[in-house]
Amino acid sequence: MARKPATIAIHSGLNQDTQxxxxxxxxxxxxxxxxxxxxxxxxxxxxxxGNPGRDMVQNALAELEGxxxxxxxxxxxxxxxxxxxxxxxxxxxxxAPHDCYGGSYRLFDSxxxxxxxxxxxVDQSDETALKAALAKAPKLVLIxxxxxxxxxxxxxxxxxxxxxxxxxxxxxDNTFLSPVLQQPLSLGxxxxxxxxxxxLNGHSDxxxxxxxxxxxxxxxxxxxxxxxxxxxxxxxxxxxxxxGIRTLAPRILLQQKNAQxxxxxxxxxxxxxKLYYPALADHTGHEIAKRQQKGFGAMLxxxxxxxxxxxxxxxxALELFTLAESLGGVETLISHTATxxxxxxxxxxxxxxxxxxELLRISxxxxxxxxxxxxxxxxxxxxTQG
Ligand code: PLP
Numbered sequence: 001m002a003r004k005p006a007t008i009a010i011h012s013g014l015n016q017d018t019q020x021x022x023x024x025x026x027x028x029x030x031x032x033x034x035x036x037x038x039x040x041x042x043x044x045x046x047x048x049x050g051n052p053g054r055d056m057v058q059n060a061l062a063e064l065e066g067x068x069x070x071x072x073x074x075x076x077x078x079x080x081x082x083x084x085x086x087x088x089x090x091x092x093x094x095x096a097p098h099d100c101y102g103g104s105y106r107l108f109d110s111x112x113x114x115x116x117x118x119x120x121x122v123d124q125s126d127e128t129a130l131k132a133a134l135a136k137a138p139k140l141v142l143i144x145x146x147x148x149x150x151x152x153x154x155x156x157x158x159x160x161x162x163x164x165x166x167x168x169x170x171x172x173d174n175t176f177l178s179p180v181l182q183q184p185l186s187l188g189x190x191x192x193x194x195x196x197x198x199x200l201n202g203h204s205d206x207x208x209x210x211x212x213x214x215x216x217x218x219x220x221x222x223x224x225x226x227x228x229x230x231x232x233x234x235x236x237x238x239x240x241x242x243x244g245i246r247t248l249a250p251r252i253l254l255q256q257k258n259a260q261x262x263x264x265x266x267x268x269x270x271x272x273x274k275l276y277y278p279a280l281a282d283h284t285g286h287e288i289a290k291r292q293q294k295g296f297g298a299m300l301x302x303x304x305x306x307x308x309x310x311x312x313x314x315x316x317a318l319e320l321f322t323l324a325e326s327l328g329g330v331e332t333l334i335s336h337t338a339t340x341x342x343x344x345x346x347x348x349x350x351x352x353x354x355x356x357x358e359l360l361r362i363s364x365x366x367x368x369x370x371x372x373x374x375x376x377x378x379x380x381x382x383x384t385q386g
Contacts, residue, residue, distance in 0.1 A: 005064050005180045006249035012060035013242060027239040028052045047235065049227040054238040058210070060245055061200070062219075064179040065192045067212035069219025071226045072233040072241065076175065076195025077103050079209030079231075083171055083191060084108075084140070086218075086225040088117040093138035095130075095163075097154075098123045099147045099353050101173065101195075102344050124154045125284075134166040143189070144173040146285070149301045149337045149361040150354055151176075151276050153285025156292055160188030171211075175199070175328075180249050181256070181295045185214045198328030201244035202251050206237050251330060251366060255298030258372065259364040265373045266302055271310075271380055273303040273358065299327060301337070301361040310383055311336065311358065317379035320372055327363035332372060335361050 003011075013025050028051055033044045044050040054072050061070040073079045084107075088094060096108050098121045108119040122133045124143065134141075141163040145154045160170045171191035172184035178199040184192050194200055196208040213219035226232050233241070263277045278289040279296035289296060304311055315323050321334040325341055335341055337359045342350055350356075364372070 003063075004249075008060065008063045009245050009248050012063060012245075013056035016056070025053060025056055025239075025242070027235055029235050048230055048232055051232075051235050051238065053235050053242070054233055057233075057238045057242040057245065060242060061194075061196075061210050062212055064245075064248075065174070065212045066179075066183055066185045067192065067214050067219070068216040069223070070210050070212040071219070071222045072196070072238060073209040073211070073226060073231045074233055074237075075207050076193070076197055076209035077107060079193050079195075079211045080104055080107060080142075080173075082222060082226055082229070082231055083193060083211050084111065084117065085229060086222050087169060088139055090115050090117065092140075093118045093120060093136045095120050095122055095124075095133045095136075095138045095141045095168070097121065097142065097144050097147060099150070099152060100142065100144045101148055101175075102342060104142070104144070104173070106344065124159055125152065130159065130162065134162060134168065137166055138163075138168045141168045141170050142173065142193075143170065143184075144176075145182075146176050146278060146289070146297060146299065148176065148299075149276075149335075149341065149359060151278050151283070151285070151297075151299060151301065153278055153283075153289045153292075155288050156184050156187040156189060164188070176299055177293060177295075177297050178248060178252055178328075180252050181297055182293045185212070187292060190214050190218070196241055197326065199252055200248060200328075201241050202248060202329060203240075203244055204326060204329035204331065206240045206244065208233050208237050208241050252298060253295070254366045255364050256295050258366065258369040259298040259300055259362075260296070261369040262362065262364060262372060262376070263300055265376065266300075269376075269380060271305045271383065273305045276301045298364040299361065300364070301359055303356055303358040304360060306358065306383070308357070311360070314379050314383045315360075317382040318375055319378075320367060320375040321362065327361075329363070330366045332365035332367060333363045335363075337361055 031047045058070040112119040120133045122129045163170045169190045172189045173193045175195045192212040194210050266272045277300040324333045338357045
């Protein structure tokens with residue numbers, strides 16, 4: 001029977017040290033490895049190409065997502081860049097979501113402007129628009145679900161089927177859920193991408209990324225290109241990432257529980273104009289999320305009724321919600337989308353994507369949920385009292 005993510009996360013790479021019997025693998029900092037004799041390299045020769053600690057975390061990630069192999073890179077962005085560099089040539093098309101992560105948008109846009117490949121941004125829940133994009137016979141379709149910051153959900157299995165029919169490879173950015181809550185390869189995707197900076201590491205102290213491939217040959221191509229362009233992850237980051245992954249399952253399940261409790265509180269709060277969380281029955285992607293996810297996750301966003309002064313006062317009044325970008329760490333973060341994560345978009349583009357100036361996004365941590373709710377309650381009280 002295949003092991004469950006919580007068990008894989010704990011046991012991957014454990015007890016492999018034959019010299020000292022270390023239960024926990026050490027950090028292999030050496031940049032180079034000696035040859036046993038003339039023309040006889042060992043498994044590793046140079047740490048950009050291969051590092052024992054990076055191998056371990058790559059194996060853990062591949063097993064967690066049910067893939068044949070993984071490459072760990074220096075950031076989520078370098079993972080996406082690696083995927084595109086490996087599989088796209090000048091003239092090829094990538095189909096990306098119209099509301100994808102801003103850094104991904106900037107990468108595709110700038111690379112297409114310099115002729116590396118062509119990009120079409122499309123609302124993938126709009127079947128007609130998606131089919132029109134697929135008519136260009138793209139090489140790659142990137143899916144991001146749930147999306148940032150409105151948690152829009154698209155049907156991975158359906159899009160993968162359509163994309164495969166038109167000859168495209170399919171990659172899913174699974175950063176918002178992690179393999180504990182969603183496994184895109186089992187839904188028909190060819191690749192999974194993560195910003196490991198987020199839930200996988202979980203402690204906001206590493207920037208890293210990964211591409212996981214279902215097919216062993218494609219996993220090897222990714223590893224070859226990762227070494228070629230030099231985007232592989234460092235030894236220390238690999239160590240920290242594997243250490244973070246150990247607690248992925250309990251962390252995200254507790255974060256999700258806390259998120260649901262915060263949603264239950266916010267739903268009755270008069271200053272909350274709109275609430276976005278896929279567990280809500282009126283969320284546009286609720287039914288798909290129920291089917292394709294193992295849980296609704298720990299990200300939520302809401303519109304605060306009020307102007308900039310109210311938003312400033314509300315954010316200043318919070319004590320347990322740190323005003324910061326990023327997500328997925330053990331500490332709760334709140335961000336003002338228009339001035340932070342999505343500041344790079346024009347106001348018109350934000351309006352088109354449904355992102356208002358009153359939108360706040362929360363990445364729920366593992367603090368006691370009652371304390372988090374009391375902190376929100378206090379901030380709402382301060383704002384209401386004026
Ligand atoms: N993909 C998603 C969904 C993200 O949210 C992010 C970063 O926020 C990235 C990719 C890029 O990852 P990194 O910041 O590790 O480069």
